[in-house]
Amino acid sequence: MSAWSDGFFSVNDSGGIQVSPAKNGAPGIDIHRVVSHLEKKGITFPLLIRFQDVLKGRIEQLYAAFREAVDEVEFGGTYTAVYPIKVNQLHEVVEEILDAGRPLGMGLECGSKAELIAALPLLDDDETLLICNGYKDRSMLELILSGQRMGKAVLPIIEKMDEFQTYDQQAREIGLKAPFGVRLRLTTAGAGKWADSGGDLSKFGISVPELLRVVEALESRGEQERFQLLHFHLGSQISDIRTLKKAVREITQVYAQLVRRGLGIKYLDVGGGLGINYGGTYASHDDAINYSLGEYANAIVSTVKDVCDAEGVPHPDLISESGRALTAHHSVLIVNSIGLYTKDEAPESFTPLESNHRIVHDLHSLREWVRSELTMKVSELLEAFHEAAAKRAEADSLFSLGYLPLEEKADIERLYWAICRRINDSVQSWDSEALPPELDRLDSHLIDQCLCDFSVFQSLLDHWAIGQRFPIMPIQRLDQEPGRRAVLVDLTCDSDGKVSSYVGPGHREYEYLHIHDPIPGEPYRFGIFLVGAYQDIMGDTHNLFGRVTEAHIYADQDEPEGFYVEKIIRGTKVQDMLALVQYFPNDLYNRMSKHIRAKVQAGKLGSSEGYELLERYAETFNESTYFTAPSEGPSFSGAKTRTWSDE
Numbered sequence: 086m087s088a089w090s091d092g093f094f095s096v097n098d099s100g101g102i103q104v105s106p107a108k109n110g111a112p113g114i115d116i117h118r119v120v121s122h123l124e125k126k127g128i129t130f131p132l133l134i135r136f137q138d139v140l141k142g143r144i145e146q147l148y149a150a151f152r153e154a155v156d157e158v159e160f161g162g163t164y165t166a167v168y169p170i171k172v173n174q175l176h177e178v179v180e181e182i183l184d185a186g187r188p189l190g191m192g193l194e195c196g197s198k199a200e201l202i203a204a205l206p207l208l209d210d211d212e213t214l215l216i217c218n219g220y221k222d223r224s225m226l227e228l229i230l231s232g233q234r235m236g237k238a239v240l241p242i243i244e245k246m247d248e249f250q251t252y253d254q255q256a257r258e259i260g261l262k263a264p265f266g267v268r269l270r271l272t273t274a275g276a277g278k279w280a281d282s283g284g285d286l287s288k289f290g291i292s293v294p295e296l297l298r299v300v301e302a303l304e305s306r307g308e309q310e311r312f313q314l315l316h317f318h319l320g321s322q323i324s325d326i327r328t329l330k331k332a333v334r335e336i337t338q339v340y341a342q343l344v345r346r347g348l349g350i351k352y353l354d355v356g357g358g359l360g361i362n363y364g365g366t367y368a369s370h371d372d373a374i375n376y377s378l379g380e381y382a383n384a385i386v387s388t389v390k391d392v393c394d395a396e397g398v399p400h401p402d403l404i405s406e407s408g409r410a411l412t413a414h415h416s417v418l419i420v421n422s423i424g425l426y427t428k429d430e431a432p433e434s435f436t437p438l439e440s441n442h443r444i445v446h447d448l449h450s451l452r453e454w455v456r457s458e459l460t461m462k463v464s465e466l467l468e469a470f471h472e473a474a475a476k477r478a479e480a481d482s483l484f485s486l487g488y489l490p491l492e493e494k495a496d497i498e499r500l501y502w503a504i505c506r507r508i509n510d511s512v513q514s515w516d517s518e519a520l521p522p523e524l525d526r527l528d529s530h531l532i533d534q535c536l537c538d539f540s541v542f543q544s545l546l547d548h549w550a551i552g553q554r555f556p557i558m559p560i561q562r563l564d565q566e567p568g569r570r571a572v573l574v575d576l577t578c579d580s581d582g583k584v585s586s587y588v589g590p591g592h593r594e595y596e597y598l599h600i601h602d603p604i605p606g607e608p609y610r611f612g613i614f615l616v617g618a619y620q621d622i623m624g625d626t627h628n629l630f631g632r633v634t635e636a637h638i639y640a641d642q643d644e645p646e647g648f649y650v651e652k653i654i655r656g657t658k659v660q661d662m663l664a665l666v667q668y669f670p671n672d673l674y675n676r677m678s679k680h681i682r683a684k685v686q687a688g689k690l691g692s693s694e695g696y697e698l699l700e701r702y703a704e705t706f707n708e709s710t711y712f713t714a715p716s717e718g719p720s721f722s723g724a725k726t727r728t729w730s731d732e
């Protein structure tokens with residue numbers, strides 16, 4: 086937790102998770118309390134909680150880091166953060182960022198026409214910067230010019246040569262010497278999963294030869310002042326600070342030479358890419374970054390200063406476009422567990438009947454033997470495993486040929502898993518490399534599956550798409566030793582709909598999560614952390630699972646529970662999801678009604694019975710797309726109900 090939580094999350098004395106948005110020692114918010122509070126209001130799961138103070142906290146941390154870096158080296162320029170709204174365009178999130186960032190002079194960045202249309206009216210102050218990236222058509226460029234005519238600080242970033250020509254022509258038509266920025270294609274490429282956003286292979290930015298054409302065009306008309314900003318973006322989640330320093334050095338060199346040539350560049354924009362630690366360790370791993378917020382700011386400020394001083398040009402004003410680093414921490418997804426699948430194992434009291442097949446007796450003796458031997462050598466365990474596997478295979482072929490009743494096949498499977506469990510327990514203390522592969526693999530076959538009420542495709546898209554790991558924890562009973570291991574699987578009918586890799590201590594990747602033995606009748610929930618950047622906005626509608634319900638929470642010490650709920654945005658209803666794929670309630674209702682009427686007329690259904698079926702069908706239009714049972718904890722399949730009575 087200490088590696089990924091950045092001080093925002095901790096475990097409290099009651100075994101729950103505490104959110105501490107402010108670092109001034111104010112008491113935090115207990116996630117469990119927020120969940121119970123919302124549950125009382127009838128909110129259903131999955132539930133995305135936004136801690137708005139965390140968002141504010143991150144903005145303040147970012148500015149503080151740059152302020153310190155600027156002060157330390159007596160940098161001559163200012164620093165401005167712009168929020169790239171593609172990370173999460175939700176109106177409330179953008180408003181919150183603008184509110185929190187207003188005293189600091191925070192701006193926005195957009196990358197598409199729809200984003201520009203959404204962002205323009207949000208510019209309350211004329212000074213608030215709006216940086217427009219992405220490929221821009223005529224209508225988008227026209228909109229940018231409209232913003233400038235209104236006196237707003239809207240700056241297009243030229244991504245392509247012909248974009249410059251169109252913009253230039255449109256500006257001239259209305260008699261405007263319209264300012265702009267340029268995104269440069271650097272030779273320095275990023276590293277990690279998003280490396281191709283920079284470097285020669287990038288689909289973005291203009292090359293140095295093209296840059297010179299732009300410059301010459303401006304010079305020929307004496308319009309050097311229009312070129313105001315130089316931009317690069319290395320790609321998201323920069324894992325190695327050295328890559329960033331190299332890129333900053335390269336762009337500052339370009340800046341210095343252009344300034345000396347007489348261009349009016351005011352801003353140096355270092356793009357996004359400020360990373361966060363998703364993993365359990367600081368390392369040069371895809372999940373992790375090898376620098377802190379402070380080091381990031383220092384690297385940029387001091388590199389720009391060094392190059393500018395060496396070249397004898399004034400320090401520019403700095404801009405960065407951090408999205409992930411500002412928003413990731415502020416949302417936590419809470420999911421309910423609704424079922425636990427375990428391997429059905431024969432209880433210790435199991436004794437075969439006289440009449441049972443020989444294999445049942447053989448496996449039973451084998452099981453008694455592995456149970457009674459306290460210390461066994463690896464060779465003995467391996468032999469026992471081979472024997473159990475052979476017996477099970479023999480039983481399978483006998484069954485296929487019709488020589489084994491279903492009940493005895495079930496007993497054989499249960500005995501087999503009980504033997505495997507015992508063998509696996511014995512080898513736990515062994516180094517995995519020293520084990521025969523059969524025994525090493527055994528472990529993964531014995532891990533439980535915990536069915537959770539969510540969709541990976543809607544809420545954790547990057548996990549499915551690029552194997553991004555997110556910290557996941559139970560949100561209760563963290564003061565108790567978890568006795569079980571499980572893989573979390575989702576509601577979709579897709580074998581990829583699961584969390585296949587977990588964050589844990591050290592460099593290792595974990596294939597499972599430690600969870601507690603469920604308590605019947607008690608809900609058991611997981612928190613999925615750091616999902617505030619990109620996840621919910623990119624989520625897709627696989628199996629027609631829609632957006633989850635959101636609650637926006639503010640810390641407030643005057644409230645009895647230390648927080649208040651500012652807003653609840655209900656998740657997508659069944660009928661909204663259906664409309665996306667062109668099914669509409671009226672039509673569905675009429676069709677269903679026709680079928681029912683036909684059955685009533687044919688005497689196969691009573692008329693009131695038919696009416697009831699129809700009404701019940703219509704009621705579901707307004708339901709959540711997720712699991713709507715009252716939350717009473719997971720149900721079980723496998724032997725576990727029996728294991729409890731054994732205990």
Ligand SMILES: *Cc1c(COP(=O)(O)O)cnc(C)c1O
Pocket residue numbers: 169171172194196218318320321322356357358359406407408409410618
């Ligand atoms: C996506 C993007 C960002 C945000 O990147 P983060 O890694 O989320 O900080 C910034 N600038 C541009 C141009 C982008 O495309």
